Amino acid sequence: PWRRVGAPERPAPGERTTNLMDPGAIYRAMGFFAAGAPLPFAGALHWVAGATPDSSLGVVALSFANHALSFQRQGNDFLAAYRVEVSFRADTGLVRLLATDQTVRVRSFKETLRADESVVYQDAVTLGPGVYTVGITLRDRNANALSRTTVVDTVPRFGATGLAPPMAIYQGAGRVSRDSAFGPRFVVNPRATQPYGGDTLRFYVEAYGLAAGTPRGRAAFDAPPPRPSGGP
Secondary structure (H helix, E strand, C coil): CCCCCCCCCCCCCCCCCCCCCCHHHHHHHCCCEEECCCCCEEEEEEEEECCCCCCEEEEEEEEECHHHCCCEEECCEEEEEEEEEEEEEECCEEEEEEEEEEEEEECCHHHHHCCCCCEEEEEEEEECCEEEEEEEEEEECCCCEEEEEEEEEEECCCCCCEECCCEEEEECCCCCCCCCCCCCCCEECCCCCCCCCCCCCEEECCEECCCCCCCCCCCCCCCCCCCCCCCC
16 A cells, blocks of 8 residues: 655544644643643642532642743742632532632742743632532733633532542642541642653542452553454
């Protein structure tokens, strides 16, 4: 078989393709939320059981690079300021709004140019089970720039027994009970990725009402598992 070099690739009818030049599209295809220029960011929402059966505790985490922000010289340091707003809306209107102002301080101009996932933001919210429209906005306080995205998310209801979905983390010992919050040393991995192949990707899972030592199986693949012979 042969094909003319330079002939355009045409996807088959119904085939979905992802623009590899758009990282945000890739993250959204994997179930994360993401926004593009001028302040590109990506992140995720995670839910665990709340203090009461009709509440769940959510962790919203996003990450972005230093070079997306505008730094200003302050003494021997360089300082950037940003604001994150996260809104949760139901059919009845606005239910909760998280608004936080943060700063990033680095010691050298070179650090302001970092293009990797160098800033991690996270916050917590308690909501009742249901479907919410979640709006995430990132603003640069030193420049007239912002990016936003909107996703629809379902807050689950947790029963007396069961497991919460796995949450990728950098570090953290977790909680000791349903009515406690995550400590300041609990750091979520917003994109569930590692920059280097030798690093370890850690996951945090909460169990409710299960006896100590109850076995639970998990499997991870770096590619789709092989199909059984003779299958579709």
